[in-house]
Each structure stands twice: as structure tokens, then as C-alpha cells.
Amino acid sequence: MTASCVIEARELFKDRVSSFLLKRTPVLQSVSLSVREGETYGLLGPNGAGKTTLLKVFLGLLRADRGDALVLGKPAGDREVLGQIGFLPENPYFYSHLTASEFLFLIGRLFAMSKNDLIDRSRHLLDVVGLAQDADKPLHKYSKGMLQRLGIAQALINNPRVLFLDEPMSGLDPIGRKDVRKILGDLREKGTTIFFNSHLLPDVNELCDRIGILNCGKLVAENEIKNVSGSGDYRDLEEYFLSCVN
Ligand SMILES: Nc1ncnc2c1ncn2[C@@H]1O[C@H](COP(=O)(O)OP(=O)(O)OP(=O)(O)O)[C@@H](O)[C@H]1O
Ligand SMILES: [Mg+2]
Numbered sequence: 001m002t003a004s005c006v007i008e009a010r011e012l013f014k015d016r017v018s019s020f021l022l023k024r025t026p027v028l029q030s031v032s033l034s035v036r037e038g039e040t041y042g043l044l045g046p047n048g049a050g051k052t053t054l055l056k057v058f059l060g061l062l063r064a065d066r067g068d069a070l071v072l073g074k075p076a077g078d079r080e081v082l083g084q085i086g087f088l089p090e091n092p093y094f095y096s097h098l099t100a101s102e103f104l105f106l107i108g109r110l111f112a113m114s115k116n117d118l119i120d121r122s123r124h125l126l127d128v129v130g131l132a133q134d135a136d137k138p139l140h141k142y143s144k145g146m147l148q149r150l151g152i153a154q155a156l157i158n159n160p161r162v163l164f165l166d167e168p169m170s171g172l173d174p175i176g177r178k179d180v181r182k183i184l185g186d187l188r189e190k191g192t193t194i195f196f197n198s199h200l201l202p203d204v205n206e207l208c209d210r211i212g213i214l215n216c217g218k219l220v221a222e223n224e225i226k227n228v229s230g231s232g233d234y235r236d237l238e239e240y241f242l243s244c245v246n
Contacts, residue, residue, distance in 0.1 A: 100150050104154060
């Protein structure tokens with residue numbers, strides 16, 4: 001693993017403005033962090049802490065009011081960099097009349113992948129996420145967990161260097177969670193940089209090299225996972241998490 005920085009936030013501020021009376025609420029307050037190449041970084045925090053907002057800033061879907069967000073050394077949202085990023089949103093949207101194969105084909109074409117590459121890649125990914133048998137079923141017949149698996153597959157279609165995942169285990173059964181842990185573990189071995197939000201501490205514990213804890217828009221703690229999962233001053237990650245947000 002090289003020490004080069006792949007994801008970086010420098011004193012990010014972001015307010016959300018409500019439609020009612022245009023009231024401004026600070027959502028990110030001076031957030032600074034950096035993720036090295038090949039690192040798996042887990043962002044934890046209570047509901048409403050600002051995790052999804054931060055992720056959207058890194059993707060260029062939201063613009064910070066102040067500060068810098070950089071991915072692969074370029075400002076967030078840079079087109080060339082977006083081609084090297086995979087993204088699973090918190091609430092992915094699927095065209096329900098398409099089949100899983102057709103959906104992956106559509107996403108791959110957005111990355112300008114060739115038809116031949118896409119046939120192989122989508123077959124491989126559907127197999128990896130356990131949807132090979134259902135590849136030709138329309139998505140309105142998919143369960144929530146099946147859609148989440150497809151969401152993971154689409155995030156990997158372009159063989160990304162950097163992967164952003166917003167609650168990747170959400171809605172998955174224990175088998176699905178185990179499958180996704182395996183997929184992410186394999187990507188980590190391959191050197192993919194992974195940044196994800198999660199509330200599922202055992203998964204975070206197993207997958208991450210390092211964690212950050214966001215509370216009320218502030219990054220209140222950062223640590224190597226090995227320092228907070230059983231050894232040292234904390235019984236486990238849950239105890240560490242609770243001590244940081246209370
Ligand atoms: N579209 C929006 N318009 C206005 N405020 C928003 C919007 N989306 C989120 N917020 C506010 O921003 C804050 C942070 O929301 P965010 O979705 O980033 O939290 P989160 O940490 O991802 O929470 P969760 O764990 O529930 O997914 C919350 O106070 C929320 O009410
Ligand atoms: Mg969220």
C-alpha cells in the first residue's frame with residue numbers, strides 16, 4: 001500500500017437550507033480527513049450526523065459552502081475522476097421494467113464501456129453478488145435485498161479505483177451481508193480504496209483499516225480499527241463509538 005492520499009476533505013462546511021423559511025442548518029462543520037490509497041475507511045455516526053452529506057460532497061453531488069473536497073487529487077465531481085469511482089447511494093433508484101442484466105448494461109454504457117466488455121463484466125458481477133439466476137427477471141419482481149445486491153454490482157461495473165458506499169449492508173439478509181463482506185474484502189486485497197458509511201459495527205470492525213466518527217456534522221474521532229476493537233482502553237467498537245458520541 002502506498003501512502004498517497006486518494007480522498008481528502010479540508011475544513012469542509014455545508015449548510016442545508018430548509019424549504020420552510022429558508023432556515024439554514026449547519027450539517028458539516030470543519031470536516032477534515034484523508035484516506036490513503038488502498039485503505040478501507042468506515043464513517044460512523046448517529047442518524048442525521050451528516051455522513052450521506054459528506055459522501056455526496058465527495059461525489060460532487062453536493063457542493064461544500066467552504067473548504068475543499070478532493071478525490072484522486074482533483075476537485076470532487078471532476079469528470080475524469082468520476083470514471084474511476086464506483087458509488088452505491090443510500091437509496092438507489094432502479095428502472096423497474098429493466099432486468100438486472102439490462103440495468104448493468106445501461107450503467108456500463110454511461111461509463112462508455114464496450115458491449116462485449118459489458119456482457120462479460122455484467123455476467124461476472126451478477127454471479128459475484130448472487131443474482132445470476134435472476135439476471136433476466138424485471139426489477140419490479142426483485143426483493144429489497146436483491147436490489148441492494150444489484151446496487152453493489154452496478155457500483156463495481158467500471159472496475160473502480162475508489163469505491164464510495166452508503167450503507168452497503170442495508171436490507172441484506174445474513175447471507176447477503178456475508179457475501180458483501182467477502183466482495184469488499186476481495187476488493188480491499190486488490191488495493192481498491194473504499195470509503196463507506198455504516199451503522200453495522202461488526203461489519204465495520206471486520207472490513208475497515210480506519211474509522212472516523214461524525215457527530216452533529218463534526219468529525220469527533222478517528223482511529224485505526226486495531227486500536228478500538230477489543231484491545232487497549234475499549235471493550236469493543238461499540239463502546240468506543242458510544243464514548244465518542246455521548
Ligand atoms: N435534502 C435535504 N434538505 C435539507 N436538509 C437535509 C437534506 N438531506 C439531509 N438533510 C439534513 O442534513 C442532516 C444530515 O443528513 P444526512 O443524510 O447527511 O445524515 P446521515 O448521517 O447520513 O444520517 P443517516 O444515518 O440517517 O443516514 C440532517 O439534519 C438532515 O435533516
Ligand atoms: Mg445517510
